[in-house]
Amino acid sequence: MADLFASETEQDGGGHRPLADRLRPQTLDEVIGQDQILGPEAPLRVMLEAGALGSLVFWGPPGVGKTTIARLLAHETDLQFVQISAIFTGVPELRKVFEAAKIRRQNGQGTLLFVDEIHRFNKAQQDGFLPHMEDGTILLVGATTENPSFELNAAVMSRAQVMVLERLDxxxxxxxxxxxxxxxxxxxxxxxxxxxxxxxxxxxxxxxxxxxxxxxxxxxxxxxxxxxxxxxxLMRRAAQYDKSGDAHYNLISALHKSVRGSDPDAALYWFARMLEGGEDPRFLARRITRMAVEDIGLADPQAQAICLQSWQTYERLGSPEGELALAQALVYLALAPKSNAAYVAYKGARKAAKQTGSEPPPKHILNAPTSLMKDQGFGAGYAYDHDAEDGFSGQNYFPEGMDRQAFYAPVERGFERDLQKRVAYFAKLRAKRET
Structure with a gap:
Protein backbone atom coordinates (compact mmCIF):
# COMPACT_ATOMS: atom_id res chain seq x y z
CA MET A 1 0.00 0.00 0.00
CA ALA A 2 2.96 2.34 0.56
CA ASP A 3 3.57 2.53 -3.21
CA LEU A 4 0.03 3.84 -3.68
CA PHE A 5 0.98 7.03 -1.86
CA ALA A 6 4.50 7.47 -3.22
CA SER A 7 5.67 11.06 -2.89
CA GLU A 8 7.77 11.17 -6.04
CA THR A 9 6.83 10.33 -9.59
CA GLU A 10 8.53 7.14 -10.68
CA GLN A 11 10.99 7.72 -13.48
CA ASP A 12 10.19 5.71 -16.54
CA GLY A 13 13.22 3.69 -17.52
CA GLY A 14 13.21 4.59 -21.19
CA GLY A 15 9.43 4.38 -21.74
CA HIS A 16 7.34 7.17 -23.20
CA ARG A 17 6.61 10.08 -20.86
CA PRO A 18 3.65 12.25 -21.83
CA LEU A 19 4.48 15.79 -22.80
CA ALA A 20 2.44 17.13 -19.89
CA ASP A 21 4.65 15.18 -17.48
CA ARG A 22 7.89 16.25 -19.17
CA LEU A 23 6.88 19.92 -18.97
CA ARG A 24 5.79 19.84 -15.35
CA PRO A 25 7.28 22.99 -13.73
CA GLN A 26 10.21 22.47 -11.39
CA THR A 27 9.75 25.74 -9.48
CA LEU A 28 6.82 28.01 -8.71
CA ASP A 29 8.36 30.67 -10.96
CA GLU A 30 7.88 28.30 -13.91
CA VAL A 31 4.14 27.98 -13.35
CA ILE A 32 2.22 29.65 -16.18
CA GLY A 33 -0.74 31.78 -15.11
CA GLN A 34 -2.26 32.03 -11.60
CA ASP A 35 -0.54 35.35 -10.84
CA GLN A 36 -3.47 36.16 -8.54
CA ILE A 37 -2.08 33.67 -6.00
CA LEU A 38 1.60 33.29 -7.06
CA GLY A 39 2.59 36.79 -8.16
CA PRO A 40 4.51 39.29 -5.99
CA GLU A 41 2.44 40.23 -2.93
CA ALA A 42 -0.11 37.55 -3.87
CA PRO A 43 -1.46 35.44 -0.97
CA LEU A 44 0.44 32.21 -1.57
CA ARG A 45 3.73 33.98 -2.25
CA VAL A 46 3.34 36.05 0.94
CA MET A 47 2.64 32.91 2.99
CA LEU A 48 5.77 31.21 1.65
CA GLU A 49 8.02 34.22 2.21
CA ALA A 50 6.74 34.54 5.77
CA GLY A 51 7.31 30.82 6.40
CA ALA A 52 3.68 30.50 7.45
CA LEU A 53 2.14 28.10 4.95
CA GLY A 54 -1.20 26.82 6.22
CA SER A 55 -3.74 24.33 4.94
CA LEU A 56 -5.23 25.27 1.59
CA VAL A 57 -8.07 24.44 -0.77
CA PHE A 58 -7.40 25.00 -4.48
CA TRP A 59 -10.63 25.70 -6.32
CA GLY A 60 -10.52 25.83 -10.10
CA PRO A 61 -11.24 24.05 -13.39
CA PRO A 62 -9.21 21.07 -14.63
CA GLY A 63 -5.75 21.53 -16.09
CA VAL A 64 -4.78 24.82 -14.44
CA GLY A 65 -1.99 23.58 -12.14
CA LYS A 66 -3.60 22.53 -8.85
CA THR A 67 -1.55 19.33 -8.48
CA THR A 68 1.66 20.93 -9.76
CA ILE A 69 1.47 23.87 -7.35
CA ALA A 70 0.78 21.53 -4.42
CA ARG A 71 3.83 19.43 -5.34
CA LEU A 72 6.02 22.53 -5.61
CA LEU A 73 4.77 23.83 -2.26
CA ALA A 74 5.96 20.61 -0.63
CA HIS A 75 9.36 21.09 -2.26
CA GLU A 76 9.58 24.74 -1.15
CA THR A 77 8.75 23.86 2.46
CA ASP A 78 10.72 20.57 2.71
CA LEU A 79 7.58 18.59 3.38
CA GLN A 80 6.97 15.05 2.18
CA PHE A 81 4.47 15.19 -0.70
CA VAL A 82 1.73 12.58 -0.46
CA GLN A 83 -1.07 12.50 -3.02
CA ILE A 84 -4.41 10.73 -2.79
CA SER A 85 -7.67 10.96 -4.69
CA ALA A 86 -11.00 11.08 -2.92
CA ILE A 87 -12.45 8.97 -5.70
CA PHE A 88 -10.25 5.96 -5.00
CA THR A 89 -9.46 6.33 -1.29
CA GLY A 90 -11.57 4.89 1.51
CA VAL A 91 -11.36 5.06 5.30
CA PRO A 92 -8.81 2.20 5.68
CA GLU A 93 -6.43 3.89 3.21
CA LEU A 94 -6.86 7.23 4.98
CA ARG A 95 -5.91 5.65 8.32
CA LYS A 96 -2.69 4.35 6.78
CA VAL A 97 -1.90 7.78 5.34
CA PHE A 98 -2.38 9.45 8.73
CA GLU A 99 -0.36 6.76 10.53
CA ALA A 100 2.55 7.15 8.09
CA ALA A 101 2.39 10.94 8.55
CA LYS A 102 2.57 10.52 12.35
CA ILE A 103 5.68 8.34 12.05
CA ARG A 104 7.27 10.92 9.72
CA ARG A 105 6.49 13.68 12.19
CA GLN A 106 8.12 11.73 15.02
CA ASN A 107 11.20 11.50 12.81
CA GLY A 108 11.20 15.24 12.19
CA GLN A 109 9.62 15.19 8.73
CA GLY A 110 6.35 17.00 7.96
CA THR A 111 3.75 15.86 5.42
CA LEU A 112 1.88 17.84 2.81
CA LEU A 113 -1.17 15.74 2.00
CA PHE A 114 -2.64 16.63 -1.37
CA VAL A 115 -6.24 15.44 -1.73
CA ASP A 116 -7.55 15.57 -5.28
CA GLU A 117 -11.33 15.91 -5.71
CA ILE A 118 -11.63 16.53 -1.97
CA HIS A 119 -15.32 17.40 -2.35
CA ARG A 120 -15.99 13.73 -3.11
CA PHE A 121 -15.35 12.83 0.52
CA ASN A 122 -18.50 12.75 2.66
CA LYS A 123 -18.93 14.77 5.86
CA ALA A 124 -17.61 12.04 8.15
CA GLN A 125 -14.52 11.51 5.99
CA GLN A 126 -13.85 15.25 5.86
CA ASP A 127 -14.18 15.45 9.64
CA GLY A 128 -11.49 12.77 9.86
CA PHE A 129 -8.87 15.25 8.62
CA LEU A 130 -9.51 17.77 11.40
CA PRO A 131 -7.50 16.32 14.33
CA HIS A 132 -4.50 15.67 12.09
CA MET A 133 -4.64 19.22 10.71
CA GLU A 134 -4.90 20.68 14.22
CA ASP A 135 -2.00 18.75 15.77
CA GLY A 136 0.29 19.42 12.79
CA THR A 137 0.48 15.82 11.58
CA ILE A 138 -0.46 16.97 8.07
CA LEU A 139 -0.65 20.17 6.12
CA LEU A 140 -3.74 19.64 3.98
CA VAL A 141 -3.96 20.90 0.41
CA GLY A 142 -7.26 19.98 -1.18
CA ALA A 143 -8.22 20.42 -4.82
CA THR A 144 -11.76 20.77 -6.10
CA THR A 145 -13.56 21.81 -9.25
CA GLU A 146 -16.73 22.51 -7.24
CA ASN A 147 -17.56 25.50 -5.07
CA PRO A 148 -16.04 24.66 -1.65
CA SER A 149 -18.62 26.86 0.09
CA PHE A 150 -21.23 24.25 -0.80
CA GLU A 151 -19.17 21.05 -0.94
CA LEU A 152 -16.80 21.23 2.05
CA ASN A 153 -17.58 21.13 5.76
CA ALA A 154 -17.57 24.42 7.62
CA ALA A 155 -14.99 22.96 10.01
CA VAL A 156 -12.57 22.19 7.17
CA MET A 157 -13.21 25.57 5.57
CA SER A 158 -12.43 27.36 8.84
CA ARG A 159 -9.02 25.69 9.01
CA ALA A 160 -8.01 26.14 5.38
CA GLN A 161 -7.65 29.15 3.10
CA VAL A 162 -9.35 28.92 -0.28
CA MET A 163 -7.20 29.82 -3.30
CA VAL A 164 -9.09 30.37 -6.55
CA LEU A 165 -7.27 29.17 -9.68
CA GLU A 166 -8.46 30.48 -13.03
CA ARG A 167 -8.66 28.89 -16.46
CA LEU A 168 -5.67 29.75 -18.63
CA ASP A 169 -6.24 32.54 -21.14
CA LEU A 234 -8.84 16.98 -34.48
CA MET A 235 -12.17 16.93 -32.69
CA ARG A 236 -12.96 20.08 -30.72
CA ARG A 237 -12.81 19.43 -27.01
CA ALA A 238 -16.23 19.44 -25.36
CA ALA A 239 -16.91 22.62 -23.43
CA GLN A 240 -16.65 22.30 -19.68
CA TYR A 241 -20.18 22.03 -18.34
CA ASP A 242 -21.69 20.05 -15.50
CA LYS A 243 -25.47 20.26 -15.35
CA SER A 244 -25.40 19.81 -11.59
CA GLY A 245 -22.22 21.70 -10.76
CA ASP A 246 -20.79 25.21 -10.65
CA ALA A 247 -20.75 25.67 -14.43
CA HIS A 248 -24.52 25.17 -14.47
CA TYR A 249 -25.15 27.85 -11.86
CA ASN A 250 -22.56 30.26 -13.25
CA LEU A 251 -23.97 30.14 -16.77
CA ILE A 252 -27.62 30.45 -15.75
CA SER A 253 -26.62 33.42 -13.59
CA ALA A 254 -24.89 34.99 -16.59
CA LEU A 255 -27.96 34.36 -18.75
CA HIS A 256 -30.36 35.85 -16.21
CA LYS A 257 -28.24 38.94 -15.59
CA SER A 258 -27.78 39.53 -19.33
CA VAL A 259 -31.57 39.64 -19.74
CA ARG A 260 -31.93 41.89 -16.72
CA GLY A 261 -29.23 44.11 -18.23
CA SER A 262 -31.18 44.39 -21.53
CA ASP A 263 -28.42 42.75 -23.61
CA PRO A 264 -30.03 40.32 -26.09
CA ASP A 265 -26.70 39.38 -27.69
CA ALA A 266 -25.08 38.31 -24.42
CA ALA A 267 -28.29 36.52 -23.43
CA LEU A 268 -28.30 34.52 -26.66
CA TYR A 269 -24.62 33.66 -26.17
CA TRP A 270 -25.12 32.19 -22.68
CA PHE A 271 -28.31 30.47 -23.84
CA ALA A 272 -26.32 28.82 -26.65
CA ARG A 273 -23.48 27.89 -24.27
CA MET A 274 -25.89 26.04 -22.03
CA LEU A 275 -27.53 24.22 -24.93
CA GLU A 276 -24.12 23.22 -26.31
CA GLY A 277 -23.25 21.87 -22.88
CA GLY A 278 -26.30 19.60 -22.96
CA GLU A 279 -28.66 21.60 -20.74
CA ASP A 280 -32.32 20.53 -20.78
CA PRO A 281 -34.27 23.16 -22.81
CA ARG A 282 -37.20 22.68 -20.42
CA PHE A 283 -35.06 23.95 -17.56
CA LEU A 284 -34.21 26.99 -19.68
CA ALA A 285 -37.88 27.52 -20.58
CA ARG A 286 -38.80 27.51 -16.90
CA ARG A 287 -35.99 29.92 -16.04
CA ILE A 288 -36.88 32.27 -18.92
CA THR A 289 -40.47 32.41 -17.66
CA ARG A 290 -39.17 33.18 -14.19
CA MET A 291 -37.21 36.11 -15.66
CA ALA A 292 -40.43 37.53 -17.09
CA VAL A 293 -42.08 37.33 -13.68
CA GLU A 294 -39.16 38.70 -11.67
CA ASP A 295 -37.56 41.30 -13.92
CA ILE A 296 -40.18 42.49 -16.41
CA GLY A 297 -43.32 42.08 -14.36
CA LEU A 298 -46.14 44.48 -15.13
CA ALA A 299 -43.88 46.80 -17.11
CA ASP A 300 -44.82 44.51 -20.01
CA PRO A 301 -47.73 42.18 -19.14
CA GLN A 302 -47.28 40.35 -22.47
CA ALA A 303 -43.82 39.09 -21.53
CA GLN A 304 -45.04 36.26 -19.33
CA ALA A 305 -47.56 35.11 -21.95
CA ILE A 306 -44.87 35.11 -24.64
CA CYS A 307 -42.62 32.95 -22.45
CA LEU A 308 -45.41 30.45 -21.80
CA GLN A 309 -46.24 30.33 -25.51
CA SER A 310 -42.60 29.71 -26.42
CA TRP A 311 -42.43 26.95 -23.79
CA GLN A 312 -45.55 25.35 -25.26
CA THR A 313 -44.12 25.72 -28.77
CA TYR A 314 -40.98 23.88 -27.66
CA GLU A 315 -43.09 21.05 -26.25
CA ARG A 316 -44.90 20.78 -29.60
CA LEU A 317 -41.82 20.99 -31.85
CA GLY A 318 -39.09 19.49 -29.67
CA SER A 319 -35.39 20.02 -30.38
CA PRO A 320 -33.79 21.66 -32.21
CA GLU A 321 -36.59 23.69 -33.85
CA GLY A 322 -38.39 24.40 -30.58
CA GLU A 323 -35.28 26.00 -29.11
CA LEU A 324 -35.70 28.87 -31.56
CA ALA A 325 -39.00 29.76 -29.87
CA LEU A 326 -37.18 29.97 -26.54
CA ALA A 327 -34.50 32.14 -28.13
CA GLN A 328 -37.15 34.51 -29.44
CA ALA A 329 -38.72 34.81 -25.99
CA LEU A 330 -35.25 35.51 -24.58
CA VAL A 331 -34.69 38.36 -27.04
CA TYR A 332 -38.14 39.80 -26.21
CA LEU A 333 -37.36 39.76 -22.48
CA ALA A 334 -33.96 41.39 -22.95
CA LEU A 335 -35.52 44.27 -24.89
CA ALA A 336 -38.64 44.63 -22.74
CA PRO A 337 -38.98 47.43 -20.14
CA LYS A 338 -37.84 46.18 -16.76
CA SER A 339 -39.55 46.33 -13.38
CA ASN A 340 -39.33 44.29 -10.22
CA ALA A 341 -41.89 46.48 -8.44
CA ALA A 342 -44.47 43.70 -8.13
CA TYR A 343 -41.75 41.28 -6.97
CA VAL A 344 -40.57 43.74 -4.29
CA ALA A 345 -44.18 44.38 -3.27
CA TYR A 346 -44.85 40.65 -2.94
CA LYS A 347 -41.79 40.13 -0.73
CA GLY A 348 -42.77 43.13 1.38
CA ALA A 349 -46.28 41.77 1.84
CA ARG A 350 -44.93 38.35 2.86
CA LYS A 351 -42.64 39.99 5.42
CA ALA A 352 -45.52 42.04 6.85
CA ALA A 353 -47.75 38.96 6.97
CA LYS A 354 -45.16 37.12 9.08
CA GLN A 355 -44.75 40.05 11.44
CA THR A 356 -48.47 40.62 12.03
CA GLY A 357 -49.21 36.98 12.73
CA SER A 358 -52.94 36.20 12.86
CA GLU A 359 -54.45 39.68 12.89
CA PRO A 360 -58.08 39.33 11.65
CA PRO A 361 -59.56 41.42 8.81
CA PRO A 362 -61.58 44.47 9.88
CA LYS A 363 -65.15 43.49 10.72
CA HIS A 364 -66.76 45.76 8.13
CA ILE A 365 -65.41 43.61 5.26
CA LEU A 366 -66.42 40.27 6.78
CA ASN A 367 -69.58 38.46 5.64
CA ALA A 368 -72.35 37.97 8.22
CA PRO A 369 -74.40 34.91 7.19
CA THR A 370 -75.78 34.39 10.74
CA SER A 371 -77.56 36.68 13.19
CA LEU A 372 -74.85 36.04 15.78
CA MET A 373 -72.22 37.35 13.40
CA LYS A 374 -74.37 40.42 12.65
CA ASP A 375 -74.66 41.02 16.38
CA GLN A 376 -70.88 40.89 16.58
CA GLY A 377 -70.64 43.68 14.01
CA PHE A 378 -69.61 41.58 11.03
CA GLY A 379 -70.27 43.52 7.82
CA ALA A 380 -71.45 46.67 9.66
CA GLY A 381 -70.49 49.82 7.83
CA TYR A 382 -69.27 48.12 4.68
CA ALA A 383 -69.37 50.48 1.70
CA TYR A 384 -70.19 48.77 -1.60
CA ASP A 385 -67.63 50.23 -4.01
CA HIS A 386 -69.92 50.10 -7.05
CA ASP A 387 -72.33 52.41 -5.27
CA ALA A 388 -69.63 54.90 -4.37
CA GLU A 389 -68.53 57.92 -6.35
CA ASP A 390 -65.94 56.92 -8.99
CA GLY A 391 -66.57 53.26 -8.02
CA PHE A 392 -64.16 53.65 -5.11
CA SER A 393 -65.13 53.75 -1.45
CA GLY A 394 -61.65 54.33 0.00
CA GLN A 395 -62.36 52.08 2.97
CA ASN A 396 -59.62 50.44 5.00
CA TYR A 397 -58.94 46.80 4.15
CA PHE A 398 -55.97 46.22 6.48
CA PRO A 399 -56.38 44.78 10.00
CA GLU A 400 -57.70 47.20 12.58
CA GLY A 401 -54.84 48.80 14.45
CA MET A 402 -52.37 48.17 11.60
CA ASP A 403 -51.13 51.18 9.71
CA ARG A 404 -51.87 51.24 6.01
CA GLN A 405 -48.98 49.76 4.03
CA ALA A 406 -47.68 50.73 0.58
CA PHE A 407 -45.93 47.71 -0.94
CA TYR A 408 -46.38 48.36 -4.65
CA ALA A 409 -44.45 51.25 -6.18
CA PRO A 410 -44.69 51.11 -10.00
CA VAL A 411 -41.76 52.37 -12.06
CA GLU A 412 -41.76 54.98 -14.83
CA ARG A 413 -41.27 52.33 -17.53
CA GLY A 414 -43.53 50.48 -19.92
CA PHE A 415 -47.08 49.67 -18.89
CA GLU A 416 -46.26 50.38 -15.25
CA ARG A 417 -46.18 54.05 -16.18
CA ASP A 418 -49.94 53.76 -16.61
CA LEU A 419 -50.28 51.73 -13.41
CA GLN A 420 -48.34 54.40 -11.55
CA LYS A 421 -50.97 56.93 -12.62
CA ARG A 422 -53.71 54.63 -11.32
CA VAL A 423 -51.98 54.17 -7.97
CA ALA A 424 -51.65 57.94 -7.63
CA TYR A 425 -55.28 58.43 -8.68
CA PHE A 426 -56.63 56.06 -6.03
CA ALA A 427 -54.31 57.51 -3.40
CA LYS A 428 -55.77 60.94 -4.15
CA LEU A 429 -59.34 59.63 -3.92
CA ARG A 430 -58.55 57.80 -0.67
CA ALA A 431 -57.17 61.00 0.85
CA LYS A 432 -60.32 62.85 -0.31
CA ARG A 433 -62.64 60.25 1.29
CA GLU A 434 -60.70 60.36 4.57
CA THR A 435 -61.19 64.15 4.80
Missing part, protein backbone atom coordinates in the same frame (compact mmCIF):
# COMPACT_ATOMS: atom_id res chain seq x y z
CA UNK A 170 -4.95 32.50 -24.72
CA UNK A 171 -1.76 34.35 -23.72
CA UNK A 172 -0.98 31.71 -21.09
CA UNK A 173 -1.75 28.89 -23.51
CA UNK A 174 0.54 30.42 -26.14
CA UNK A 175 3.40 30.52 -23.62
CA UNK A 176 2.72 26.88 -22.84
CA UNK A 177 2.69 26.01 -26.55
CA UNK A 178 6.05 27.73 -27.03
CA UNK A 179 7.50 25.80 -24.09
CA UNK A 180 6.20 22.57 -25.65
CA UNK A 181 7.82 23.40 -29.02
CA UNK A 182 11.17 23.92 -27.31
CA UNK A 183 10.83 20.59 -25.54
CA UNK A 184 9.87 18.82 -28.78
CA UNK A 185 12.58 20.60 -30.77
CA UNK A 186 10.17 21.50 -33.56
CA UNK A 187 7.52 24.08 -34.42
CA UNK A 188 3.92 23.00 -34.82
CA UNK A 189 2.92 22.62 -38.50
CA UNK A 190 0.09 25.18 -38.22
CA UNK A 191 -0.54 28.58 -39.75
CA UNK A 192 -1.51 31.49 -37.47
CA UNK A 193 -5.26 30.95 -37.57
CA UNK A 194 -4.93 27.20 -37.03
CA UNK A 195 -2.58 27.76 -34.10
CA UNK A 196 -5.13 30.06 -32.46
CA UNK A 197 -7.86 27.50 -33.13
CA UNK A 198 -5.75 24.85 -31.39
CA UNK A 199 -5.39 27.06 -28.33
CA UNK A 200 -9.15 27.64 -28.26
CA UNK A 201 -9.79 23.90 -28.50
CA UNK A 202 -8.03 23.49 -25.15
CA UNK A 203 -10.74 25.65 -23.52
CA UNK A 204 -8.40 27.04 -20.84
CA UNK A 205 -7.04 23.60 -19.86
CA UNK A 206 -3.22 23.45 -20.02
CA UNK A 207 -3.04 19.67 -19.78
CA UNK A 208 -5.56 19.32 -22.61
CA UNK A 209 -3.49 21.70 -24.76
CA UNK A 210 -0.31 19.68 -24.23
CA UNK A 211 -2.14 16.50 -25.20
CA UNK A 212 -3.40 18.19 -28.38
CA UNK A 213 0.08 19.50 -29.19
CA UNK A 214 1.53 16.02 -28.75
CA UNK A 215 -0.96 14.70 -31.30
CA UNK A 216 -0.28 17.48 -33.81
CA UNK A 217 3.51 17.17 -33.44
CA UNK A 218 3.31 13.47 -34.33
CA UNK A 219 1.71 14.16 -37.72
CA UNK A 220 3.80 13.87 -40.84
CA UNK A 221 2.72 16.82 -42.99
CA UNK A 222 4.25 19.08 -45.57
CA UNK A 223 3.95 22.80 -44.98
CA UNK A 224 1.47 24.26 -42.54
CA UNK A 225 -2.09 23.18 -41.90
CA UNK A 226 -4.91 25.72 -41.97
CA UNK A 227 -7.91 25.84 -39.63
CA UNK A 228 -10.06 23.60 -41.85
CA UNK A 229 -7.38 20.91 -42.09
CA UNK A 230 -6.81 21.06 -38.33
CA UNK A 231 -10.55 20.71 -37.69
CA UNK A 232 -10.67 17.64 -39.94
CA UNK A 233 -7.88 15.92 -38.02
Missing amino acids: LKDLELLAQRAERELGTALPLDGAAREALLEMADGDGRALLNLIEQVAAWSVEGKLDTEALGTR
